[in-house]
Amino acid sequence: MNNKQFSAQIRLETLKELQHRTFGHIGGSMSIVELLSVLYNDIMHVDPKNPNDPTRDYLVLSKGHAGPALYATLALKGYFPLEMLKTLNDNGTNLPSHADKNKTPGIDMTTGSLGQGLSAAVGIAKGLKIQGKDNRVFAIVGDGELNEGQCYEALIFASKHHLDNLVVFVDDNKLQLDGPTKEVSDIGNLDDRFRSFAFDTRRIDGHNEEIIKASTIDALNKKGMPSIIILDTIKGKGIKEFENLTENHHMRFSEDDNQLLDKYIALLEGENNE
Amino acid sequence: MSNYIKEVTKTKELRKVYGNTLIDMMTKDERVVALEADLMSAIATKSVQDTFADRLINCGIQEANMMGVAAGLSVTGMIPFVHSFGIFVTRRAYDQLFLSLGYAQLNARIIGSDAGVSATHNGGTHMPFEDLALVNAIPNSIVMEMSDDTMFEQLLKKTKDEYGLYYFRIVRKEMRKLYHEDQTFEVGKGIVLEDGSDVTIVASGIMVDEALKAREILAKEGIDAAVIDMFTIKPIDETLLVEYAKKTKLVVTAENHNVIGGLGTMVSQCIGEQHPVKMRHIGVKESFGQVGTKEYLQEVYKLRAVDIVEAVKDGLK
Numbered sequence: 342m343n344n345k346q347f348s349a350q351i352r353l354e355t356l357k358e359l360q361h362r363t364f365g366h367i368g369g370s371m372s373i374v375e376l377l378s379v380l381y382n383d384i385m386h387v388d389p390k391n392p393n394d395p396t397r398d399y400l401v402l403s404k405g406h407a408g409p410a411l412y413a414t415l416a417l418k419g420y421f422p423l424e425m426l427k428t429l430n431d432n433g434t435n436l437p438s439h440a441d442k443n444k445t446p447g448i449d450m451t452t453g454s455l456g457q458g459l460s461a462a463v464g465i466a467k468g469l470k471i472q473g474k475d476n477r478v479f480a481i482v483g484d485g486e487l488n489e490g491q492c493y494e495a496l497i498f499a500s501k502h503h504l505d506n507l508v509v510f511v512d513d514n515k516l517q518l519d520g521p522t523k524e525v526s527d528i529g530n531l532d533d534r535f536r537s538f539a540f541d542t543r544r545i546d547g548h549n550e551e552i553i554k555a556s557t558i559d560a561l562n563k564k565g566m567p568s569i570i571i572l573d574t575i576k577g578k579g580i581k582e583f584e585n586l587t588e589n590h591h592m593r594f595s596e597d598d599n600q601l602l603d604k605y606i607a608l609l610e611g612e613n614n615e
Numbered sequence: 616m617s618n619y620i621k622e623v624t625k626t627k628e629l630r631k632v633y634g635n636t637l638i639d640m641m642t643k644d645e646r647v648v649a650l651e652a653d654l655m656s657a658i659a660t661k662s663v664q665d666t667f668a669d670r671l672i673n674c675g676i677q678e679a680n681m682m683g684v685a686a687g688l689s690v691t692g693m694i695p696f697v698h699s700f701g702i703f704v705t706r707r708a709y710d711q712l713f714l715s716l717g718y719a720q721l722n723a724r725i726i727g728s729d730a731g732v733s734a735t736h737n738g739g740t741h742m743p744f745e746d747l748a749l750v751n752a753i754p755n756s757i758v759m760e761m762s763d764d765t766m767f768e769q770l771l772k773k774t775k776d777e778y779g780l781y782y783f784r785i786v787r788k789e790m791r792k793l794y795h796e797d798q799t800f801e802v803g804k805g806i807v808l809e810d811g812s813d814v815t816i817v818a819s820g821i822m823v824d825e826a827l828k829a830r831e832i833l834a835k836e837g838i839d840a841a842v843i844d845m846f847t848i849k850p851i852d853e854t855l856l857v858e859y860a861k862k863t864k865l866v867v868t869a870e871n872h873n874v875i876g877g878l879g880t881m882v883s884q885c886i887g888e889q890h891p892v893k894m895r896h897i898g899v900k901e902s903f904g905q906v907g908t909k910e911y912l913q914e915v916y917k918l919r920a921v922d923i924v925e926a927v928k929d930g931l932k
Contacts, residue, residue: 399690436693442690443720449692451719454710460680461715464687471669472691491711494680501675 344550348378350360352579353609355412358426360594360602363427366438368576368589370410372547373481373512376572377414379553380479386591390421392446394494398476398505400464401450403458404438404512406591409539412436412445419537430597440588456489457483459509463499466507466567476562478507488526499567500539508560509540509569512547514576517564531571540569617806617844619796621683623824625789626764630659633726633785637696641667644775645894648688652678652696658728658787673872678703681713685832689909694775700734701727701743701784714735717753717780724774725750726783730760730820732912734904742904743784748876750782751849757802759786759869760819760878762791766846769800772859774869777802784820793844803854814927815859815866815920819845819878822869822897825913826919829869833927836891840927851881853889859888865930867895874898895926 342350352374361367381387385398402411406448409429416423421435427437435444437455449465452458462480469476482492499507511531519525528534535542539564545552553572560568574589577583583592594602619930633822640647647711648670655661655673664671668837674681678699684693688895697704703729705712716723727746734742752760757774761767761783774781793808800806808823808828818826823844845852860866868879879896886892911920 368622388866395692401870418722450686451714454714456679457683457711458713460683460711461679461719462682465690466687467672468648468688468691469683471688471693472645474691491679491683494674494677497677498674498684500924502672549672 342382344378344382344389344554345526347382348375348550349609349612350417351378351410354417354423354426355469356602356606356609358409358413358429359598360606361427362429362558364591364593365409365592366406367583369404369483369512369514371513371578371580372574372576373407373410374578375548375550376481376510376553379408379550379557381418381551383554384557385418385479389447392420398599399449401452401462401465401478401480402440403452403462404455404486405452405458406575407481408436408438408440411440411448415447417447422588435549458489459492459495462507462509463495463504467502468497470502470504470534471508472480480509481548482509483529484511484513484515484522484528487511488519490509491531496535496540501539502569503565505564507567507576508557508609509567511569511571512574513571514574516576516585516587516590518555520587535569539609541566542571544573547574548578555585616810617794618795619806619808619872620795625932626792626819629695629761629764629785629790630787630848632764632768633698634659634662636668636768637663638666640775641670642773643925645690645695646694647775648672648693648695649675650681650685650695652676652681652699652703654699660698663769668702677782678708682708683693683715685723686715686721689723694722694723696726697921698728700741701730701746702709704740704742705746705749710895712749713753714922715758717803724771724779724783724872726729726782728785728787728912730784730786730908730930731899732916732918733788733821735909735912736906738906739904742929743772743929744873744899747872748849751876751881753780756849757781759802759847762820762823762844762846765798767794770802774802774904779897786821791825803847803852806844806846807841807855809840809842809843810901811839811863813839813863813865814931815841815843815863816923816927817842817843817845817856817866817878818869819848820871822871825918825920825923826869829923829927832920832924838927838931845878845882848878851885853885856882856885857890860886860892865893865927867897867926867930869897871918872898893930896928897923897926
């Protein structure tokens, strides 16, 4: 299966998962679909039958609220049955709103309190370096999450320790819960900011699988410094009517929303059956 | 009953014990890694850095990130020993301690130094009176306050291969020497230093010394006090507490910490539920820290032997 096809599958399963639950973090889940597709289909060395394989590459979803998209990806990879996606946020579920390493097979770090995941990711990268291991570490942070000061502590650490086994992806979808990131708390020019922290920095189209793949490989080949890939993304990507809606961070689906989701689910199912 | 050292002498500085024990553990176990947040000089871990440069990570002044880095190191199977002043590893980075380590069920040893008034001239900003309360509130945490250097060294080594979140509250410098080298320490088991029939004084850290002094004063007045070194605050030793509550009818706790959420609270909960007897609590009450010598601060916050004596007499009225 190519990355584009895998993206369509992830998007489909994520939408079904969220529609079944009737509410959830749809916007930020949709914006990282292509990234998850490329990482899990083409880049990361992982073994779904042995989620704790010590030779695996690690992923820290620092924007833990995008759990639903990651759960769909992991289920499609075979970490757990697709059927389990229907248990998202059920009482007693193993698929909670925010990623939890102790509940879900394939989740490497518990996240949800923003800013903390990036620190764990640099800790994992440092731990692997100390042990002389060549596993790679990927972290996904949101642009809104970059309001958190702890992110910059982690950047300083990654740079100081030359963590070239770490690639940080910024899901730059330009929106956070209360509105556009520029309006809520303008974090300035991200590219310049990361370069000033001595990160190998690039900005790409976050919905183009080929570009994501090529850039990730480039980043992994960069030695002596950590890398950041800023993904220009659209919050709610794939559902035209939801795209870039300020209210799409967390939605409780109305009747109309449901009909819309039905339409997109049918479209994606058609695509997947081609 | 422990054959403790009755003669009043001083321990080694606990910071020296920390550095030396780290080197010993790192020599034997490649998984051991130490984290600092620009307080290596204060805790004397430069020797560790000289010996194991790759496994002594000075994060700089970033306690929140340090907790996350510890979490990440634990994910890769390493055993992080995380040190800073008690206020910084708890108050300052509490959500990180709580979530990235506690909630994520990762493995770390947290060393909070300058327990309570031992922060002396660093004053109120640096004086932890609530670190035990904060760490106690993290589910499944193991919370201990060291009362002597032998205890510290042995418990660091003994718990190295255990899994979970362990908090060691320590004084950085010297304390009263209490234990012989052959003393054994069990996490969760209090140590009876002196038996008694009228009152049980349950203490931790520097207050163990005060409790022993209080016992001498009380003895002269015909009051027979038992003294327990309750170095594990959580899980508290319920069996021992119930045994002594039955035996002495009055239990007085003594801690160099806020009376809310620390040793006194843990002891009260146990005794209140299992064998209610009269209690009194020595500890910091509704106060922030301030600069001063240890002696001055113990006087101000009523953390001296004479304060324990007064509480015992009040409780026996």
